Structures are given as C-alpha cells and as structure tokens.
Amino acid sequence: MAEKVDWESLSLRYDRMGERPWRYLTVVIKKWEREVGVVLESFETTRAQLEFLMCIAKFMKEGRTVTQKDVANALGRPKNTASGVFKSLEKKGYIVRSVSEDDLRSKHIVLTEKGLLLVEKALSAVMVVDERFFPDARDNAELIKLLKKYF
Template identity: 55%
Template sequence: MVGKVKRDTLSLNLKKLEESPGGYLMHVAQKWEREVDNVLDGFDTTCTQIELLSCLVKLMKEGNPVTQKDIAEYLRRDKNTVSEVMRSMEKKGYITRSVSENDMRAKYILLTDKGYDLLEKAVSEIVRMDERFFTDYNENHELRKLLEKYL
C-alpha cells in the first residue's frame, strides 16, 4: 500500500504539472492541431505532410538539392518517420524522390506541380484558420517572443 506521504507528494507534483506553462502549451498546441486537421480534411493530406512540404519549399529556396535527411534535421524529426511520410506523398504525386549518384542512401526530394498546388491551397486555408484562432496581433507578437526563448 502506498503511504500518505507518497500520495501527498504525487498529488502536489500533479498539481504543479497541471499549472505548468508546458501543460497549457501542450493543450493549446493540441487544440490548434485539431483545427488544422479539420481544415485539411478535404485535402487528402495531413498536418505532418504539410509541414514537410513547407520545409521542402523553404529549403529549395536556398538553391541546393534537398534530401530527406535535410528535412529531418531541419524539423528535428526522426529520419525514418520523414522517409515514411515522403513515401506516402510520393504515392500521392506530391513529390518525386531520386537517389543521389554519389550516395545511394541519399534521396533527393522535388516538389511536383500537384504538390505545389496542394500546398498553396492548404496553407491558404490554414492561415485563415490561424487568424481566427489567434485573433489579437499584439498578444500574438508577445506570445511568439515568449515562446522563442524555449526553442
């Protein structure tokens, strides 16, 4: 049987977690992601796919070939997860993947016209949703400033 002191300590720690900014941040992020998922329901895509495609576009602007590894490192995501999502997006025709001539393990990623169209439409809808979700410009600016300290 667990003693009263251990139960009191657990209860106190649970209360601290409940009041932690991290707990609030997690709940807000989950709520925001549910809203994004609702927007993406009609697009045959996921929040993760949009995140990876957006990263691909950003990295492509630098002018260098983009690999799955580049995307995984930039987003701090597991490379196997990125590979799996990329395989799914390739099947849908959003990207093409080709093997590097110098390194057979490296896969170069290119955005297709279909992928670009999807990203353009989906991001436009996500931005509209985001503006409804976070309505106050001054609060948003302050929130971003506060959150940047933890990245």
C-alpha cells in the same frame, strides 16, 4: 493497493503540476492541431505532410538540391519518421524521389506540380485557421517573445 503512499502530498503535487506552463502549452497546441487537422482533412493530407512539402518548396525556391536528410534535419524529425512521410507523399504524387548519382544512400526530392498546388491551397486554409485561432497581433508578439526564451 500501495499502503505507504502519501496521498495528500501526491494530490498536492498533481494540482501544482496542473498549473505549470507546460500544461497550458500542451492544451493550446492540441486544440490548434485539432482545428488545423480538420481543415487538412479536406485536402487529404496531414500537418506533418504539409510541413515536409513546405520545407521542400522553400529549399527548391532557394535553388538547393533537396535531399531527404536535409528536410528531416530542418524539421527536426527522426530519419525513420521522415522516411514514412516521404513514402506517403510520393505515393500521393506530391513528390518524386530519385537516388543521388554522387551518393547512392542519398535520395533527392522534387516537388511535383500537384504537390506545389497542394502547398498553396492547404497553406492558405491553415493560415485562415491560424489567424482565427491567434487573432491579436500584439498578444501574438508577446507570446512569441516569451516562448523564445526557452529555445
């Protein structure tokens, strides 16, 4: 056991860290993610997969050619993480990937009808959870205003 540790000081710092904003943000995010996760289990999908599908749908609506790189960048996800999500989505039949004719390293993505239906249904279910979790519009606006200061 460490002999020169100032346990009193360490304990006080620990207590102060527990009252920092990051602690509350972490707890709220984890609670929200658990509730959303329960809903998404019935769709046999994850929050990350839904986020990817929503991003693809948005890009397709805009008439853009969708690439894995564009989606990963838009969502701020590392390339290797995104690759795993795309493989899973393709295996489930939610997307079709093809190699770009212009750049063999680039993969184009198209949302399938099955993927579009999942986005519509799962997103509606997630919005119900979200509205139940954050019911007060005035509080939400204030929270968003405060959080945007840290962007």
